[in-house]
Amino acid sequence: MVMNKVTGFKNGFLWGGALAANQCEGAWQEGGKGWCVADINRFRNDIPLNKKYNEEITTGDIRAAVEDKAGIYPKRWGIDFYHTFKEDLKLLKGLGINTFRTSINWARVFPNGEEAKPNEAGLKFYDALIDEILANGMEPMLTMSHYEMPLHLTTQYTGWYSREVIDFFVKYGQTLLDRYKGKVKYWILVNQINLIVHESFNHLGIAEDKAANLLEAKYQGVHNEMVACAKITKYAREIDPDVHIGMMFSDGISYPATCKPEDVLANYKRNQMEFLYGDVLLRGKYPGYASRYYDDHNIHIEFGEGDEEVLKNTADFMAISYYYTRIADAGSVTKRKTAYENPYIKSSDWGWGIDPIGLRTKLNMYWDRYQKPIAVAENGLGCFDNVEADGSIHDDYRADYLRAHIQQMKEAVLDGVDVFGYYPWGPIDIVSCSSSEMSKRYGFIYVDMDDYGKGSCKRSLKDSYHWYKKVVETNGEEL
Template sequence: MKLEFPKGFWWGAATSGPQSEGRFNKEHANVFDYWYDIEPEAFYNQVGPNVASNFYNSYKEDIRLMKEVGLNSVRTSIQWTRLMDDLEAGTINEQNVQFYNDVIDEFIANGIRPVINLHHFDLPVELYHKYGGWESKHVVELFVKFAEKCFELFSDRVTDWFTFNEPMVVVEGEYLHQFHYPNLVDGKKAVQVAYNIQLASSKAIASFRKINQNPEGKIGIILNLTPAYPASNAEGDLKASKFADLWLNQLYMNASALGEFPAELVAVLEKDQVLWSATEEELTIIRENTIDYLGVNFYHPHRVKAPDVSADSLAVDWLPEKYFDEYEMPGRRMNVDKGWEIYPKAVYDIAINIRDNYNNIEWFISENGMGVSREERYLNEQGMIEDDYRIQFIEEHLYWLHQGIEEGSNCFGYHLWTPIDCWSWKNAYRNRYGFISTDIRTQKKTIKKSGHWFKEVAATDTLDMTTEVR
């Protein structure tokens, strides 16, 4: 079976500054830099972000490898902690301005479209220690200063901008589930942080439209969408699914694409006395500065059931999970290395939801991928990793994405996470995701079988299915 994708389709991959560049020549530490400095044992094999995949020093060679696997677009991020000299004054580090200029120019010289994101979990830690990070609207204003510098410096060549990557992960990791520094559990703060990040995104979009130097320039946001499937059609399970979708998906989708937070969610948060502090002026900014297009990160579905304990039960603190429990569907397919369910059809469900409920906004798969540990198990005699499992994973997701496009969803691209194996926060290099492998001891990089396969797909805009879709 051959599947034809639209001409000009983005065939690419995504990474981020803090996960690829290393900490070379940085003025400031971000929250993960700091966490590693004070608690290295929290990170797999105590491997931190100091070197990552050495992109700061090897970007020319790395970009040539990306070209060799056929990528026509690559998303990365500009690090707030690298670009800025004085965070309060908004002054820049000229040496690192030159670095990002060189990176952008190198992508363009190699025929790769640079797609630039502004925040990838890398808040400067001093802004947390001084102001509480995203709890503070002053930090919102400092982020806007940083964004404006990026637009002034780089929008003459960069067409594609995104404000935040996975803002809900910041909310959950830092304030609910303790997998990002500062590892708090504080539902009220989590709700305010969710709002403040949306405000920061909308304000940055407003600035972009004043500063942007590129007539074709667009700006959006990257959201991790996890369709919330109910365990059954029972009323309690459906109600749990509804709230999970409101919190995990619609909060940012509605505010970013439609300019309003979902009314049902606002009503619940207000009833529970945790609703964010907002002004009419701020809400007007959010309403008037919606995104041009959307990036969707998808890895796994979310399956929920009615909570075992009533949502009205007394609790020390508010958590969104009072309204739903996790559900492990019997017989589900799993990536056992990562512990995530594999359910490619969710991509189709996302496509149709965007088509029907979000004005069929332009969008692309901005991350999708399969993290596998000990990939050296699959080295052949020529020294190449034969990652057929990754090829199958991509094929299945592209099949369902193609189905959504055929039915009218306005999707223009697919990016794998990630081009080159990169540092993955607390997991460090435990799981590998890339088209290109990294030996973290020598920084030798080698194209995997999936990279050679993807080059042919990208060159022809055609997927010749070898996998039976399940």
């Protein structure tokens, strides 16, 4: 048998960067936009760095945030990308990237989520943004749902736990597909669909006091979400044969903490429930292990008429976000901590274990399981950056992190994995998702703004900007 020797990334490999509307746009009440779940994410400076997550939220928390006039809510102003996107995209074009990922804020298009007609002012903003992305020579990859559910759907309904939200999301998705047919070829329907713990409310919009069994509500919610995704996928294929629909994991596959059979089995079972979402959205049906898990945990999932058939409309590609790895053992899984820090690798200031080899491992695992093209839709290192007296920002640590991960991604390609794109997270500094702070920076481009929204908002190029530009120019050969 003659083997085709792979030497590196294919010509036309997608080199880009990724943002999210709720973390960059700001303008949270402009252009007819409604409240979204991210608008109630408050910045707090009294929580340890590695504990800053937006987890369970009550209806009382929602009400308090809406009425709060003194709290700090950085996602409401972001980096003002809503007004500066043309200038920001020119800076990103300077990197030479040929693709750009961002999201569309659901509440900007359907302010309450249930309107008969979309908000035209919101769509016109995205018309201009997409045209500008294309004008700068970048292929847009757009996410339909990236923690921007209209808040109304969480208060008047129960987020994704309410089956009515399926039709609301399908209508929203069809609106976008119709509007941007021929302009947007790559869509991710739901960002990090497996995150139902760390980003529980942000993702599913289920207030914890509105469900008698919160864990059951989450799994029912994500079932409803997957049905909606399959319906949108079916519609996309009917109207545009050139469109590519993706499902996205936040990589959460853990290593067994020891080789004790009990730890290996517990870790394996834990990982199965991480694979669940891909098994449904890429293979088209629920696996047997999910039924066992639901039985063991007294979880009852209600299927609507036709759900099994519609779930056969599987995605075209998978996307992953990859930041860190963790380990698990029988004890941690039983206690529902599920996974914890690996003592054999270094961690960031936020407790995220830095594991480049893990990226190669995970890419191979996903490819072996699904045989679908893969985009690394997020990868990056949140850091404290120091601006020197002359305005320079020397961030070799960021280049070192990304270099090591790109090298391991290349090794995965040499292993035969079909990786078609790489999107470093936050190529321009944005508000952190998990902690709502600006000081956790990922970008190649510095934004002069602090955690309280103070600063000039001036954009400055970091040393890593010039490094990544060379990576893109050489198609990953010069790292």
